[in-house]
Amino acid sequence: MSLGTVPNALVVIAIVIAVLVRRLSWTELENSDADVWRGPVIVIGIGIYQLYDRHLGLGGAEITLLVVGAVVALVAGVATGRVAQVERRAGKVFYRLGIPGLGIMVAYLVVRLGLAGVGHLLGASVTTGGALMVSIGANLLTQSLVIQSKATHTVEEYTPQ
Template sequence: MSLGTLPNALVVVAIVIAVLVRRLSWSELENSDADVWRGPVILIGVGIYQLYNSHLGLHVVDITLLVVGAVIALIAGVASGRVAQVERRAGKVFYRLGLPGLGIMVAYLVVRLGLVGVGHLFGATVAGGGALMVSIGANLLTQSLVIQSKATHTVEEYTPQ
């Protein structure tokens, strides 16, 4: 593990923990609520910056791992967003992941970290660090978009016409 890898890992862990704690408890959601997508977009941006800065020459293994990581992230994001609970209370929309969403997130993180290990075995240069940040950010952003879609649908169900 290089000296630059530890700060990356700590940033990823801190953001994932903060987002999970927030999403496991009931939180008010507004369609314009930047808190839902701000963290994931920052995580993706930092990850892309790190990938661009340190890995200009990508190999087939690197590209394969990036694509597989992105696909897994999107599938897990859609799945956890779909099982999220969305409720309308006193004219406001609230959401949380609940235990099924937590299970999907934990399974995703285990698979994603396993993919990092496989990448290291095959000599990939982008197995961890920036690629991990982009993948987790994409997962959380996808989850956020699905939750916002459910929230919009919930508001429309209860709005008198």
């Protein structure tokens, strides 16, 4: 591991810990679109900047690993969002991932880090750092959108017509 990857690793670890702590406990879901996409889009933007800044020419193995990483992130995000628990309390909507969501998140991170390891073995350095941040951001954005959709349906179920 080079000195340049240490800050990336620390940022990714901090993001994952913060998200897990927040999403494992019951949290009020603000009904604002900005709350859904703001954090994940910032993470994706940082990752894209790092990818663009360091890797202008991509080979076949790198592109394949990036696509596989993106697909894994999106599938895990949808699955995690679908198992998230959403409740309405006193007119407000709350959510949490719960144990099934935690299991999916951990499995996703293990697979994603495994892809980074495969990329390292193949000499495709693009699969770490920025790509990892883009992948985690896409996962969180997908989760947030699915949870927001569930919350909207929960509110509609309880709204008198």
